[in-house]
Amino acid sequence: MSTLTIRSLRKNYGAVEVLKGIDLEAQNGEFIALVGPSGCGKSTLLAMIAGLETVTSGEIRIDGRLVNSVAPKDRDIAMVFQSYALYPTMTVRENITFGMESRRVPKPQQDEAVKRVAAFLQIEPLLGRKPGQLSGGQRQRVAMGRALVRDPKLFLFDEPLSNLDAKLRVDMRTEIKKLHHRVGKTTVYVTHDQVEAMTLASRIAVMHQGSVQQFDEPATIYNRPANMFVAGFMGSPAMNFLPAELSEEGGRPTVVLPTADGKTASLPIVQALPSDTPRQLLLGIRPEHIYRFDPDLARRKPSIAQINAVVELVEPTGAETMAVLRLGAKEITGRFDPDGTPRMGETVTLGIDMARACLFDPTTQRLI
Amino acid sequence: MGDVSLDQAQDRHAATVAARRHFLTRFVIYGLLVIFAAIYLVPLLVVVLNSFRDQQEIARNGLISLPRSFRLEAWGQAWSTYCIGGTCEGMQRSFYNSLKMTIPATIISTVVGAMNGYILSKWRFKGSEALFTCMLLGVFIPGQISLMPWAFILGNLGLSNSTYGLIVIHVIQGISFTTLFCRNYYVSIPDDLIKAARIDGAGFWRIFRKIILPLSSPILIVTVIWQFTGIWNEYLFGVVFTSGQQQPITAALVALTASGTNVRAYDVMSAAVLIGALPPLLIYLFGGKYFVRGLTQGAIK
Ligand SMILES: Nc1ncnc2c1ncn2[C@@H]1O[C@H](COP(=O)(O)OP(=O)(O)O)[C@@H](O)[C@H]1O
Ligand SMILES: [Mg+2]
Numbered sequence: 222m223s224t225l226t227i228r229s230l231r232k233n234y235g236a237v238e239v240l241k242g243i244d245l246e247a248q249n250g251e252f253i254a255l256v257g258p259s260g261c262g263k264s265t266l267l268a269m270i271a272g273l274e275t276v277t278s279g280e281i282r283i284d285g286r287l288v289n290s291v292a293p294k295d296r297d298i299a300m301v302f303q304s305y306a307l308y309p310t311m312t313v314r315e316n317i318t319f320g321m322e323s324r325r326v327p328k329p330q331q332d333e334a335v336k337r338v339a340a341f342l343q344i345e346p347l348l349g350r351k352p353g354q355l356s357g358g359q360r361q362r363v364a365m366g367r368a369l370v371r372d373p374k375l376f377l378f379d380e381p382l383s384n385l386d387a388k389l390r391v392d393m394r395t396e397i398k399k400l401h402h403r404v405g406k407t408t409v410y411v412t413h414d415q416v417e418a419m420t421l422a423s424r425i426a427v428m429h430q431g432s433v434q435q436f437d438e439p440a441t442i443y444n445r446p447a448n449m450f451v452a453g454f455m456g457s458p459a460m461n462f463l464p465a466e467l468s469e470e471g472g473r474p475t476v477v478l479p480t481a482d483g484k485t486a487s488l489p490i491v492q493a494l495p496s497d498t499p500r501q502l503l504l505g506i507r508p509e510h511i512y513r514f515d516p517d518l519a520r521r522k523p524s525i526a527q528i529n530a531v532v533e534l535v536e537p538t539g540a541e542t543m544a545v546l547r548l549g550a551k552e553i554t555g556r557f558d559p560d561g562t563p564r565m566g567e568t569v570t571l572g573i574d575m576a577r578a579c580l581f582d583p584t585t586q587r588l589i
Numbered sequence: 590m591g592d593v594s595l596d597q598a599q600d601r602h603a604a605t606v607a608a609r610r611h612f613l614t615r616f617v618i619y620g621l622l623v624i625f626a627a628i629y630l631v632p633l634l635v636v637v638l639n640s641f642r643d644q645q646e647i648a649r650n651g652l653i654s655l656p657r658s659f660r661l662e663a664w665g666q667a668w669s670t671y672c673i674g675g676t677c678e679g680m681q682r683s684f685y686n687s688l689k690m691t692i693p694a695t696i697i698s699t700v701v702g703a704m705n706g707y708i709l710s711k712w713r714f715k716g717s718e719a720l721f722t723c724m725l726l727g728v729f730i731p732g733q734i735s736l737m738p739w740a741f742i743l744g745n746l747g748l749s750n751s752t753y754g755l756i757v758i759h760v761i762q763g764i765s766f767t768t769l770f771c772r773n774y775y776v777s778i779p780d781d782l783i784k785a786a787r788i789d790g791a792g793f794w795r796i797f798r799k800i801i802l803p804l805s806s807p808i809l810i811v812t813v814i815w816q817f818t819g820i821w822n823e824y825l826f827g828v829v830f831t832s833g834q835q836q837p838i839t840a841a842l843v844a845l846t847a848s849g850t851n852v853r854a855y856d857v858m859s860a861a862v863l864i865g866a867l868p869p870l871l872i873y874l875f876g877g878k879y880f881v882r883g884l885t886q887g888a889i890k
Contacts, residue, residue, distance in 0.1 A: 271784075272788075273788075308785075310800070323791045
């Protein structure tokens with residue numbers, strides 16, 4: 222049993238407010254990702270959970286116990302740092318046992334624990350080496366070993382993969398997921414990489430400028446982003462935002478957009494609208510919900526709406542092809558199957574899946 | 590095909606020109622270095638040679654001349670029997686005085702500097718930066734300004750005319766430097782190491798002993814060399830605050846050269862000067878390369 226509860230947590234550095242009232246919770250065994258652009262306060266929040274930074278106001282509870290002023294060593298946590306923070310003058314074994322030495326764990330027990338963790342992470346051959354003699358990926362493993370050996374209540378990760386090259390990063394991501402699956406510890410994982418957050422977490426907290434914008438399951442964050450920041454941050458290429466006007470056609474609400482040929486198109490809105498919906502809206506469409514229109518598709522997906530656009534640019538990536546499309550004065554990105562890719566300069570009829578579209582209020586930037 | 594061989598020929602020609610230019614540059618650089626080294630070394634050579642010459646011979650042939658004989662008497666006299674101001678025991682007492690002063694003062698000021706540096710870089714508190722700035726002032730304040738205050742303090746502590754008084758002065762005067770050296774070095778040790786250790790349950794001392802200290806040898810060597818040579822060679826405080834039997838070697842050397850009876854014993858003076866210069870010289874000889882390395886390299890490669 223180990224849970225984490227954070228209530229209206231604030232942090233000031235002098236006059237600068239870095240965290241502006243954070244509420245978060247992690248259930249037993251849950252994997253929480255804190256994601257957000259650089260400088261939004263993720264590391265500060267994690268350091269406060271670890272006890273490395275003081276709390277300005279609010280509360281942090283681990284397993285219900287208020288730990289605001291408990292020393293890091295007494296919080297029963299383990300942390301993996303972005304820089305790995307391996308002790309450079311100690312061998313891998315000494316790095317792993319340092320914490321147990323500090324806590325005066327008996328020697329046989331230490332050896333036992335090292336053996337278990339080294340086997341688990343497959344780092345037995347490295348035990349006698351110094352951190353300087355290890356590759357990036359090996360250091361990463363050792364840093365995880367040092368955290369795992371503690372068997373703590375809470376695992377804290379601060380961008381553990383961001384110093385690895387792309388290929389290794391993907392491999393280690395999978396390993397961390399497996400590891401969490403096997404160990405089942407409550408984990409808080411900081412990353413600026415939205416893909417990492419999506420793949421690993423059971424719930425994601427998207428942070429921006431010191432506050433949590435949305436805290437929910439990955440699918441909800443992706444499909445129903447609470448505001449334009451979350452919508453734009455999660456997903457790559459980013460969601461397209463198109464200014465549109467609310468209208469009505471045959472008793473059903475629609476949004477009216479300018480099209481390629483200087484006319485307008487009216488797209489039916491699928492979702493129910495609240496009564497105070499503003500007339501000027503932003504229509505948010507993810508690149509993968511833009512198709513090349515064909516009647517077959519329309520039959521399969523009744524929510525498909527047609528609109529004409531000019532193809533400005535085509536960027537093949539192999540598995541899929543991105544196309545920059547012009548709608549009136551706006552450019553949007555669409556994601557196409559390489560077989561059905563439009564050609565540059567062509568005017569295409571697009572099929573937009575309105576069931577997956579999001580509507581935002583341009584003044585509050587919130588999801589409607 | 591023809592083009593390729595032409596290119597190769599041109600490459601080879603370019604390579605020869607480059608090599609020749611390289612050689613010329615080297616030649617100029619080494620030539621200048623040899624000249625400068627000679628300028629530094631000739632006076633030392635003169636002193637070394639004179640310490641082995643006979644006083645009469647020096648008088649006859651002048652100070653700058655090759656030895657006609659090789660005698661060690663001057664060294665023996667300078668060490669144990671030469672008379673300075675009525676006491677005839679050579680430099681040995683002042684040499685021991687200097688050791689008694691320099692070794693403890695070096696150790697204490699280095700240890701204090703390392704602690705200060707550790708605290709000011711890794712356990713910052715409100716006002717620690719201001720404190721550091723104040724300590725830095727000590728680096729820029731010349732020693733003679735503090736002569737009067739020191740006279741007052743040593744008088745009140747009852748440490749006038751004693752080696753202990755000089756130890757106190759050198760420790761305190763040295764802390765600015767040792768703190769500056771250590772703090773700037775420790776700043777380059779990542780804070781994450783300290784954080785990780787705190788989570789691992791290590792406290793202030795354990796972190797210092799197990800993480801900071803093992804990384805410190807380069808800067809400790811620099812500090813020790815700096816302090817040792819600085820304190821050993823210091824003259825002003827030595828001559829002002831001690832006299833007679835309590836004097837460190839720098840003050841005694843001046844007393845020796847000033848104790849002008851009728852003839853100047855250049856042979857003994859040379860030997861005495863060399864005895865006085867030997868410890869710092871040896872330290873540089875054995876520690877010099879670590880000194881340079883410590884000053885130029887950070888904590889973590
Ligand atoms: N010790 C500090 N003093 C002042 N400002 C700080 C300090 N640490 C972090 N900050 C500021 O707090 C903000 C959040 O930092 P951080 O938590 O490291 O962001 P992230 O990890 O999300 O990139 C940044 O704007 C940073 O400049
Ligand atoms: Mg960070």
